[in-house]
Amino acid sequence: MTSRPEAEQETTPSAVSPAQDQTVKGTNTRKVFVRTYGCQMNVYDSERMTDVLAPEGFEATDDMEDADLVILNTCHIREKAAEKVYSELGRIRKVKQERARHGKDMMVGVAGCVAQAEGEEISRRAPIVDLVVGPQSYHQLPGLLSKVRNGNKVVETEFDIDAKFDHLSARAERPVMKRPPAAFLTVQEGCDKFCTFCVVPYTRGAEVSRSVEQIVAEAERMAAAGVREVTLLGQNVNAYHGEAKDGSIWGLGRLLRRLADIDGLDRLRYTTSHPRDMDDDLILAHRDLKSLMPYLHLPVQSGSDKILKSMNRRHTRDEYFRLIDRIREAAPDIALSGDFIVGFPDETDQDFADTMDLIRRVEYGSAFSFKYSQRPGTPGATMDNQVPEDVKSARLAELQALISGQQKAFNASRRGMVCDVLLEKKGRNPGQIVGKSPWLQPVQLDAAEDLIGSIQAVEIVEIGSNSLFGQLIAGQDDHANPGLPRLRSKGDVI
Numbered sequence: 001m002t003s004r005p006e007a008e009q010e011t012t013p014s015a016v017s018p019a020q021d022q023t024v025k026g027t028n029t030r031k032v033f034v035r036t037y038g039c040q041m042n043v044y045d046s047e048r049m050t051d052v053l054a055p056e057g058f059e060a061t062d063d064m065e066d067a068d069l070v071i072l073n074t075c076h077i078r079e080k081a082a083e084k085v086y087s088e089l090g091r092i093r094k095v096k097q098e099r100a101r102h103g104k105d106m107m108v109g110v111a112g113c114v115a116q117a118e119g120e121e122i123s124r125r126a127p128i129v130d131l132v133v134g135p136q137s138y139h140q141l142p143g144l145l146s147k148v149r150n151g152n153k154v155v156e157t158e159f160d161i162d163a164k165f166d167h168l169s170a171r172a173e174r175p176v177m178k179r180p181p182a183a184f185l186t187v188q189e190g191c192d193k194f195c196t197f198c199v200v201p202y203t204r205g206a207e208v209s210r211s212v213e214q215i216v217a218e219a220e221r222m223a224a225a226g227v228r229e230v231t232l233l234g235q236n237v238n239a240y241h242g243e244a245k246d247g248s249i250w251g252l253g254r255l256l257r258r259l260a261d262i263d264g265l266d267r268l269r270y271t272t273s274h275p276r277d278m279d280d281d282l283i284l285a286h287r288d289l290k291s292l293m294p295y296l297h298l299p300v301q302s303g304s305d306k307i308l309k310s311m312n313r314r315h316t317r318d319e320y321f322r323l324i325d326r327i328r329e330a331a332p333d334i335a336l337s338g339d340f341i342v343g344f345p346d347e348t349d350q351d352f353a354d355t356m357d358l359i360r361r362v363e364y365g366s367a368f369s370f371k372y373s374q375r376p377g378t379p380g381a382t383m384d385n386q387v388p389e390d391v392k393s394a395r396l397a398e399l400q401a402l403i404s405g406q407q408k409a410f411n412a413s414r415r416g417m418v419c420d421v422l423l424e425k426k427g428r429n430p431g432q433i434v435g436k437s438p439w440l441q442p443v444q445l446d447a448a449e450d451l452i453g454s455i456q457a458v459e460i461v462e463i464g465s466n467s468l469f470g471q472l473i474a475g476q477d478d479h480a481n482p483g484l485p486r487l488r489s490k491g492d493v494i
């Protein structure tokens, strides 16, 4: 699945192991600035890159002008993604020139899916770029940077995903500290589905799953470092098929059951899933595991059988409805999310009406929606009957109004409930803390800062446009207790 496009963010990962920390303090520290675009997998990869660089004496900075190394971790999902990277590189060129005036050097790297797709073209069009590195090669960063320091331009975009995962495993052997209460953990990469609108199979390669042992080891380290909630990541995460020690192959449901046994890991999530890969074991995990949060991002993209076929989604709308019924039977309070593309080639008014009908029938808690845009190299880009922009815009507005109404209704239905909230960080206003509800909504409340990292019972008292507002329930301790009901009615607090 396309990982959901999110706002661009600058990442200053705090994950530096004690061993790494000593290395940094004991040497001439250099600064790395990472700007992360796109999905959670890129956020995770940015953390991994800074982990790999820490023993080399690099520490993260959020000030590009202060950086000896700038890395753009790019995303290819958005329209004109490559052009946006080139214009950002134009801005970086000025920063690099300014640093040079003060006798300071700056290396510039481009990572992520645009790096994978564009390769050498990047250094040709943007000579300030020293290093182009694809998502499967981040473990090689120290060696690649050493080549750059020797005056070479380096392009490394080989698909050697097993080596990357082996490296991540080695990393998991080291202790970690200062993890935020909620963190990502990649369990699977790549995709074999070849939806006709999507570049992922070309930029991230075939599906590969990490071994059960590697994932459990990393999750245990994260829990020991204070992580309370782990979101398992994969381009097609529910296609996970990792090998266990005894040689058996585990699906995602079985993996989640194993991770649910780890002490201190109180919340589990996963994203992003394909409807074809929601098997019974995974669905029943939503019924059986209290730590598996009642939220599921399950993109369908279209409600028209004709368009689903043309997108190569490999399921029909009726199969999707039946799947939703089974999921809701297992987990009645689940919040469903999705992705929708409007204006795929040959989408008629009737096809669009079928999508709107599907949305009305499913009732989503939230969803992401986009106008179709042609991605070079994908079959959709050359299909006949491309839909005019004005038609796409009108359909998108109509669809988003419907989704927005459903989201408001879902959020409003939480008013007066008491739920467990993982308190994650300080809010904008003094005394305010922001946490996350079981259904992935941000919850704002007044609470002491030292409660960050704990799970508290919170009454939802107000509903905002994007957040819920809550109040701590007095006298309730940290609800790490997995036996605690995850949703109760007001007045029913134990």
Ligand code: SF4
Binding pocket: 001, 002, 003, 191, 192, 193, 194, 195, 198, 199, 200, 201, 235, 236, 274
């Ligand atoms: S090809 Fe389809 S299933 Fe695979 S990542 Fe892209 S949208 Fe998801």
